[in-house]
Amino acid sequence: MQFEQRKGKEAQQGFTLVEVLLVVFILAMLSAIVIPRLSASSEIARRNADISTGHQVKSALDRYQVENGIYPKTMEIIRDTSGNITAAPLIPKYISKLTQDNTQQDAAAGKKGFGVASLSADGSIPDDAESNLIMLYLTTDGSAAEVRVYDSGLNKVLWSSAN
Template sequence: MKRATSRAASQAGFTLLEVMVVIVILGILASLVVPNLMGNKEKADVQKAVSDITALESALDMYRLDNNRYPSGEQGLAALVTQPVIMPVPRNYPQDGYIRRLPQDPWGNDYQYRQPGRHGRIDIWSNGQDGEPDTEDDIGNWAR
């Protein structure tokens, strides 16, 4: 009886070789999965920037409907949060503004605004991941 118990106890664990094989397999799987996840993060960041720009553009359109003009370039996107005091001061401004706060792009930078725009009446854009203006990774309301 004792022999059967001791034999079962000695065979209960994993050998070093089995543990090493599992670690190698997990390493191979991780090397295949991680690059795909990194690519998805970049795509998600770009999509968030596009969504933010669309929301800002909608808020700016509401501002224009209420005041017959977009905020000036000097007033900037801040005119969506608090009523501008710089001319031209809007006559019809909602008590709570058009948005609660200005979002930052996924890379922690402020969105940019230009009125009049180069690509349309207004330009709204993120300088992208590199944070530099006029580079390939810029995301704007004109590039969809």
């Protein structure tokens, strides 16, 4: 009799296979819901970080224009092939640095970071202008400047200082 009681107690100490499978199924369903939302929110955060960087660049260009009467000219801004910008009149006095590390979205090779292109005389952007995640469009005479932030595919403008 004593042996049968011990056997009954031991049988109730574990989980059945059905209970374990049910817990695994519930965890799988929860992760299927949560993981895509987390990855989508991180992509939105990267976009918003690049938009914020675009605002900072435009503010730096505007401060430069207020103090000097003109924007930096296209020829004063030097961009290397990896999306880093060197601009003696602008960096580091108005903004600390403009390197590809400042941009957060995952873009194609060579398209991460900053780009520089010339605005046409009427202030429009040429169709054949090269594009990076954050583009500085300047005139050759320093009369205008525009900053645009593109999505990771470089086919949609997320923010423009012209708006």
